Amino acid sequence: xxxxxxxxxxxxxxxxxxxxxxxxxxxxxxxxxxxxxxxxxxxxxxxxxxxxxxxxxxxxxxxxxxxxxxxxxxxxxxxxxxxxxxxxxxxxxxxxxxxxxxxxxxxxxxxxxxxxxxxxxxxxxxxxxxxxxxxxxxxxxxxxxxxxxxxxxxxxxxxxx
Numbered sequence: 001x002x003x004x005x006x007x008x009x010x011x012x013x014x015x016x017x018x019x020x021x022x023x024x025x026x027x028x029x030x031x032x033x034x035x036x037x038x039x040x041x042x043x044x045x046x047x048x049x050x051x052x053x054x055x056x057x058x059x060x061x062x063x064x065x066x067x068x069x070x071x072x073x074x075x076x077x078x079x080x081x082x083x084x085x086x087x088x089x090x091x092x093x094x095x096x097x098x099x100x101x102x103x104x105x106x107x108x109x110x111x112x113x114x115x116x117x118x119x120x121x122x123x124x125x126x127x128x129x130x131x132x133x134x135x136x137x138x139x140x141x142x143x144x145x146x147x148x149x150x151x152x153x154x155x156x157x158x159x160x161x
Contacts, residue, residue, distance in 0.1 A: 063125050067103040068145040071124045074101045075142040078129065079152050084138050088118050094131065095120045 078098055085094055091110050099108050099122065106124045113119070119132040126147070132139040137155040144150065 067105075067124070068127065070101075070103050071106065071127050071129075072142075072144045074098065075127075075129045075144070075150075077101075078131075079140055079142065079150070082152075082154070083131070084154055086133050086138070088112065088116075088133075091118060091120055095122075098122060098129075 083094065085091070095108055095110060098120075099106060102122060103124055106122055108120065108122045111119050111121065115135055117132070117134045119130055121131075122129040126143070127145055128141075128143045130139075130141045132141070135156070137153055139154075140150075140152040142150045
């Protein structure tokens with residue numbers, strides 16, 4: 001019986017050592033592949049004889065100008081509506097109504113904050129629109145495609161102390 005336990009312990013130790021060696025081997029292989037990919041990215045490629053670029057070109061995602069204009073136009077319409085919805089249950093319908101008019105890649109979220117405050121936030125690359133409902137009023141903030149910030153606020157006079 002003692003021999004069986006010794007052989008069992010021996011096999012468990014062998015299996016454990018094999019797994020450790022295997023993990024080290026895979027990790028080393030992964031590091032080599034990653035280093036090779038980094039070298040390929042950092043290595044300048046000659047586009048023609050004698051011409052070597054000084055930097056690697058970053059992948060830039062192009063945004064159509066009409067989509068940026070559409071986002072700004074929808075924000076302008078939103079500002080003109082002067083919406084004063086304060087009920088959080090209506091936030092989803094406001095969010096969907098505005099999102100339906102925005103460009104397809106627009107992202108949005110509803111944030112619920114302390115003291116019954118909440119906001120709806122729409123983003124499209126560097127542009128954003130926020131509808132914030134707080135205890136002192138309703139606030140709109142829009143950053144357009146040129147980086148200019150536009151604000152509008154409807155303050156509650158009766159909540160101010």
